[in-house]
Amino acid sequence: MAPTEPAVAATAPVKTRPRPASHFVLVPFVAQGHIIPLVDLARILAERGARATVVTTPLNAARLRGAAEHAARAGLPLELVELPFPPAGSGLPHDCQNADMIADNYQFLPFFLALRELAGPFDAYVRALAPRPSCIISDWCNPWTAGVATSLGIPRLFFHGPSCFFSLCELMAANHGLYERIATAGDEDKHAVPGVPVPVTVTKANVPGFLIHPFLEELRAEAMEAMCTADGVVVNTFSDLEGKFLACYEAELGKPVWALGPLCLSNRDAQATASRGTMAAAAAQKAITAWLDEQAPGSVVYVSFGSIARKLPKQLFEVGHGLEDSGEPFLWVVKEREAAAPEVREWLDALEARTAGRGLVVRGWAPQLAVLSHRAVGGFVTHCGWNSLLEAIAHGVPVVTWPHFSDQFFNEQLAVDVLGVGVPIGVTAPVMIFDDETVPVAQEDVVRAVAALMGGGKEADERRKKAKEYGEKARKAMEQGGSSYENLTRFVHSFTRSEAKEH
Template sequence: MSTMAPTEHALAAATTATPPPHFVTVPLAAQGHIIPLVGLARLLAERGARASVVTTPLNVARLRGVAEQAARAGLPLEFVGLPFQPPDAGLPLDCQNFDMLDDNSQFNPFFDALRELAGPFDAYVRALAPRPSCIISDWCNPWTAGVASGLGIPRLFFYGPSCFFSLCDLKATEHGLHERIAAGDDREQYVVPGVPVPVKVTKATAPGFLTHPGCEMFRYESIEAMRTADGVVVNTFLDLEAQFVACYETALGKPVWTVGPLSLVNRDLEATASLGKTVAVNQQAITAWLDEQAPDSVMYVSFGSIARKFSKQLFEVGHGLKDSGNPFLWVVKESEATSPEVQQWLHALEECTAGRGLVVRGWAPQLTVLSHRAVGGFVTHCGWNSLLEAIAHGVPVVTWPHFEDQFLNERLAVDVLGVGVPIGVTAPVFILDDEPVPVVRGDILRAVSALMGGGEEADERRRKAKEYGEKARRAMEKGGSSYENLTRLIESFVQSGVKEH
């Protein structure tokens, strides 16, 4: 990907008397939300704008490598840790990120705790001179809306999922579909209206963030903040979702800036690695192992930063990978491998698959893995970051959605884009649930074999994945749709923070 040097930014034509716009980004305190907004902030800084990432102190510490790299490059990018002390509400000690939660019952208290950031955020923004040109806040941070409106600062919201999901969720909300589904039968299928392709959902797979019991107020506040925003920034690109972007923009009645895939701005993979939890992983060892494998032969398996698998499900995954006969690289979280039983079993799995199987405990540098020539498939939970990273690197996927937007992201990958094989789950497992093993080893074997095997369908999936990977790279290059959209976004806030219409 070609990128302009910081001195050759998109605002070069602006007069020297006009200061560059200042974008303040506010991600939700969760890795899957922090990573793309950090990528956006870095991209804004590379293009000559000033950018700030505002989060909790712990998350700033995790981003130290990115901050140091930006400083060495002379980029106007800063990381701000707001004072934050979670109330005593049954949360883990010094809990500052969703990946620190131990139990599903802690999610609502943590959302409540994050609202307390509104006061420190207001103080931070008021102290800035001049005031920021624009606040870009995560859809799940509605508490930023009052700060922005109170100070007269334009605000965009950043919505993490695909435009396909976002459109489905918006249309379901507009047409009262959520209420009808809640009152209906578990087995009934419902058509999401106003979407340019047929979309059928069930009660278990209905679109919507924060739709679980107890989250009603969070969802209401987030929707209201969305309605009062000046526009939306989305991590996608037009060649992937053009029809859904157009419909979403019309339905919102606001500008939609597609600026992705943001993962492609993280060219320095060591710096990207520091976006993960501070788990020491020997990246060289992973790369060395991949170097020994044949091109497009390795199945990469990872389920994101939050979803946790318990021992029975882990055993099924491992047996399925072993039985497939394919080389595999499987990421198992430290929290999943704490029991002696699991540790012994993983050790035995490694011994019997020596040479073709690698189990990484903790965290792996996902972009390093997906960009390696040996990787030919990805078993993913269908979080949008992971799915888009696979697409951007031309890697087809086995889809195993768990909750929230992931079931519709699966439909996009499988039915619309044609780059995925579904593993067959039909009901959500909410993050930390001890699931009743919805996926058995035979499901893993079938899906992996279909994705990695021969035949016309498998070849067509690989062809489409490679094609979308090329389109993703072109979108981010100068003259590409995402590059030009970012230019227009920056230029919209050049003069005194007032949007040009």
């Protein structure tokens, strides 16, 4: 694809500020769980006086318009840059610009291959900048940025979205030949991951890693090479949560690891919280908050499985019946595509009628950060995406863990076995976009897990206590003098142009 002049989608700041001494260009992978933390990072970099540019596609830029406008009103030097996507000949629909728009598992490979074609427009954008950016921060899943950074002599860091615990397991597995051993082993064989401070065992089904499917091997090799040639890594975590894993990860990588999270806590007001998701989420926040305001403190179970995984009707019904039978107040997010079938819509309407006042079903996207920060929410049934899990931890909310794929089984182990803030639902096999009907979670499993999470007793009380303690530590990490705050100070300074440092 020939380099194309990108469209800059930015709102001019309403306040005049001195020219920033540094410029960070952030390139998230086009999935909500990857975009959101890097947008949060862009904003806090801008708050520290740096210029921050988020490079994405037109559909994702439209979704982020609220966040960009909020930053502009605050006079922050944050902008969005759009690169044309998808390229001609990709075979993808024009709106397939985010992983949550992939219609089936067979679109993943064309999707990733199409993303490679962004390298040309990205190169054109960066070459046109004067002066050149101080640093490019690109998602681990965007190795196509590496060549651009190298050719222009710009420092490049990679952002890895999962927990540091997962990232360490993934790196150790790669460096110590675990993938090769597992490839020839039996499906039920258990294998220890070497070099991790806590015992970790895996099977062929949940071996750590992104892009590990056979048809994605070339893409994974590119990502691993880009990781090895990067100048460092940014991670969304904090030292009081994952300190021992951070130390091991940095030692094994042999390059700086910047722990700057929880980035979600950079959202310090209701407007920023609402604009963090889609515009629809911002519009829905008022009704959801009004419902939560009517519930008792700590009484509501929030249920959401991220932006990608989709459940077939049979599994949806099991979840709904389990929530109904639990007797607990619940707020359940069901994707629009999941609720599209007439029988599902009718069933959800009937469920809401039977649980009127106690249950609320949100069809579409919910403002998750606003929900988790509400006093009424006492537990979260989650798919264990790191964004979701860290948001729960940052707000002192214990979780029911229901991992689906990739890093999520390791995030579950971190939450349950290491941190002590989670109750496992009991799944052991991964699924992709659509739930496999051969590995359903029954309504009894939902009832059991919700009862353990929300009930009384020593174990439940201890989970809640630990969750609140980690929530307090998370807040302190992001405050002035905290570990992540001070890491960010050093981070910005290390990429400040030399001429600015001299003045």
